Amino acid sequence: MSDPILQLKQVKKTIGNKQIIKGLDFEVYEGEVFGFLGPNGAGKTTTIRMLVGLMSLTEGDVVIKGTSIRNNYKKAVQHVGGIVENPELYSFMSGWKNLLHYARMIPGISKERIDEVVKLVGLENRIKEKVGKYSLGMRQRLGIAQALLHKPSILILDEPTNGLDPSGIREIRSYIRRLAREDGVAVIVSSHILSEMEMMCDRIGVIKEGELLSIQSVESALQQPEQRDITLEVQQRERARKILSEWLNRPVKIEKDSLAFKMDRDDVPEMIRRLVDENIDVYSVNMYRSTLEDKFLDLIGERAVD
Amino acid sequence: MINFLQLVKNEQMKLFSQRSTWIMITIISVLTIAFGIFMKVDGSMVAGEVPAGPDWKNELREQNAQLTSQKGPEDGIKYSSLTDVRMNEYRIENDIRPTTYNVWKFLHENLNNISILSLFTIIVAGGVVANEFKWGTIKLLLIRPISRSKILLSKFVSVFLFAGIMLVFLYGTAFLIGSILFGMNGFSDPYLYRQGGDIQQAHVFIHTVFQYLISMVNLVMMGTFAFMISTVFRNTSLAIGVPIFLMMGGNSIILFLSDKEWVKYILFANTDLRKFLEGSPMIQDLTISFSITVLIVYFFVFVSLSWYSFTKRDVAST
Ligand SMILES: Nc1ncnc2c1ncn2[C@@H]1O[C@H](COP(=O)(O)OP(=O)(O)O)[C@@H](O)[C@H]1O
Numbered sequence: 332m333s334d335p336i337l338q339l340k341q342v343k344k345t346i347g348n349k350q351i352i353k354g355l356d357f358e359v360y361e362g363e364v365f366g367f368l369g370p371n372g373a374g375k376t377t378t379i380r381m382l383v384g385l386m387s388l389t390e391g392d393v394v395i396k397g398t399s400i401r402n403n404y405k406k407a408v409q410h411v412g413g414i415v416e417n418p419e420l421y422s423f424m425s426g427w428k429n430l431l432h433y434a435r436m437i438p439g440i441s442k443e444r445i446d447e448v449v450k451l452v453g454l455e456n457r458i459k460e461k462v463g464k465y466s467l468g469m470r471q472r473l474g475i476a477q478a479l480l481h482k483p484s485i486l487i488l489d490e491p492t493n494g495l496d497p498s499g500i501r502e503i504r505s506y507i508r509r510l511a512r513e514d515g516v517a518v519i520v521s522s523h524i525l526s527e528m529e530m531m532c533d534r535i536g537v538i539k540e541g542e543l544l545s546i547q548s549v550e551s552a553l554q555q556p557e558q559r560d561i562t563l564e565v566q567q568r569e570r571a572r573k574i575l576s577e578w579l580n581r582p583v584k585i586e587k588d589s590l591a592f593k594m595d596r597d598d599v600p601e602m603i604r605r606l607v608d609e610n611i612d613v614y615s616v617n618m619y620r621s622t623l624e625d626k627f628l629d630l631i632g633e634r635a636v637d
Numbered sequence: 638m639i640n641f642l643q644l645v646k647n648e649q650m651k652l653f654s655q656r657s658t659w660i661m662i663t664i665i666s667v668l669t670i671a672f673g674i675f676m677k678v679d680g681s682m683v684a685g686e687v688p689a690g691p692d693w694k695n696e697l698r699e700q701n702a703q704l705t706s707q708k709g710p711e712d713g714i715k716y717s718s719l720t721d722v723r724m725n726e727y728r729i730e731n732d733i734r735p736t737t738y739n740v741w742k743f744l745h746e747n748l749n750n751i752s753i754l755s756l757f758t759i760i761v762a763g764g765v766v767a768n769e770f771k772w773g774t775i776k777l778l779l780i781r782p783i784s785r786s787k788i789l790l791s792k793f794v795s796v797f798l799f800a801g802i803m804l805v806f807l808y809g810t811a812f813l814i815g816s817i818l819f820g821m822n823g824f825s826d827p828y829l830y831r832q833g834g835d836i837q838q839a840h841v842f843i844h845t846v847f848q849y850l851i852s853m854v855n856l857v858m859m860g861t862f863a864f865m866i867s868t869v870f871r872n873t874s875l876a877i878g879v880p881i882f883l884m885m886g887g888n889s890i891i892l893f894l895s896d897k898e899w900v901k902y903i904l905f906a907n908t909d910l911r912k913f914l915e916g917s918p919m920i921q922d923l924t925i926s927f928s929i930t931v932l933i934v935y936f937f938v939f940v941s942l943s944w945y946s947f948t949k950r951d952v953a954s955t
Pocket residue numbers: 346351369370371372373374375376377378953954955
């Protein structure tokens with residue numbers, strides 16, 4: 332793979348005496364949509380604030396296109412466009428004046444470029460109106476427009492779908508995918524909603540309480556797990572539980588009238604054989620495929636199996 | 638450099654896109670016009686008393702006789718009539734004929750509107766940084782490849798550029814109204830004013846400009862103070878309220894503390910440099926060079942606190 336556009340190296344943040352971010356390490360590559368997934372309060376916004384220079388790093392470093400934000404903030408951040416939390420813009424000015432304002436902050440952005448991004452996010456008809464009159468969806472789009480003015484190599488969007496209706500979400504998703512595919516922009520999108528992430532991201536990093544729990548690519552997350560959730564109705568539940576947990580070497584729970592545990596699909600016939608050999612009657616075997624959602628919930632511990 | 642001008646343009650664009658700015662401009666125009674009309678009406682009642690005719694010297698002598706025979710019970714009145722008497726004597730001695738009211742005098746009297754300008758400057762300075770935090774727009778402002786120092790400087794410059802624009806506007810409106818209502822004659826007539834115990838004369842225009850400039854010292858100090866609170870506390874109400882309160886109450890505070898040794902180090906004991914010109918500083922043995930030193934020290938403290946707070950602190954969620 333090519334060099335990463337963005338690299339986090341053991342990024343830590345302590346506010347007061349509370350460590351909020353506990354050493355994040357990950358990379359984002361050209362043309363990739365990286366999902367930053369975690370429940371509220373996990374530390375997504377704090378991390379993003381550090382990436383764009385709103386907050387200092389307590390420890391570690393962020394390298395953008397080979398430049399450390401610690402050593403040369405201006406050079407590093409010129410490749411970055413972003414929205415942090417809600418797209419808060421000047422409500423007393425028109426959308427166009429808002430864009431002009433940000434365009435003036437970077438040399439070489441022409442009026443034509445402003446018109447171009449306005450068109451890209453589909454705000455042509457309303458761009459002369461005051462932002463105070465915009466819907467949340469329109470403000471979100473204007474927020475993306477200001478982030479794209481200088482053709483950034485990396486686009487950082489903090490919960491861009493927050494508060495949008497399904498069609499708004501679909502729209503944002505299509506911009507993001509287009510930017511990544513056609514212009515090779517590396518995109519980081521944060522969210523606390525997995526189903527949205529699944530649809531727009533190539534890879535998803537799961538963060539909880541300031542720690543990165545895992546990074547998975549989206550296809551493999553859906554294909555790989557031959558691990559299944561099994562519920563089993565048997566006689567002599569207690570004995571069966573003991574046999575199974577010894578054999579599988581993992582916990583087996585008793586839920587209502589059945590046993591519940593995880594195992595590989597391929598091992599199911601063998602399990603039934605064993606139980607029959609032990610003279611345990613098997614009434615039913617039910618198998619559920621874990622979805623990414625289940626994996627996510629397992630990871631963040633809100634529905635742990637064991 | 639081009640970059641910096643763009644930043645200043647941005648700040649001005651934001652300022653002039655807000656309704657409150659236009660309300661301030663309207664207030665200044667309305668006040669100036671109202672003041673002009675008041676002076677016209679009021680002035681025409683006393684116009685007969687301006688002894689500008691050929692026999693003006695005798696008229697002035699009569700006036701003086703009348704003034705000195707009066708026994709004003711209050712010191713203020715005594716003082717002001719004493720000044721009048723001295724001025725009349727000075728005119729007679731130096732053969733300076735009194736002039737009727739004109740635009741130049743009107744401009745000079747508009748000086749008091751500078752305190753309204755100070756008020757508006759405090760409002761703008763108090764909001765210029767804190768509002769970005771209040772609106773949440775600070776986040777998009779500070780993720781550009783521009784140093785925070787530069788952004789802060791552009792805001793600081795913008796506040797006083799705005800004050801300058803307002804000053805020119807105030808002066809321009811007053812000039813327009815004054816020349817319509819009172820005429821432009823008398824430009825070269827000497828202007829008399831009291832300094833210490835003496836009567837001085839100066840060119841009215843130069844004297845007025847000088848007084849405007851010296852009155853701006855207070856405006857700059859209070860604006861910088863509001864700017865500092867705006868940046869350090871990131872709270873608009875605080876940044877507007879505290880300086881206004883202190884500006885209004887400053888003199889009382891100084892009077893209240895006037896027996897303390899350290900009172901002369903308080904900002905407000907030093908901001909009114911006009912007092913030195915009039916020869917009556919608020920506190921004994923305060924010299925103009927002492928005051929200027931104190932002002933410069935305050936200015937640098939305010940600016941350093943703002944700079945430190947803006948460039949070094951995190952922009953965290955609240
Ligand atoms: N300024 C702050 N001071 C102290 N704690 C903070 C501050 N900002 C955020 N936090 C804490 O940091 C944690 C992460 O917050 P945040 O990054 O906003 O999470 P997310 O964006 O994932 O919802 C939360 O527990 C929050 O309470």
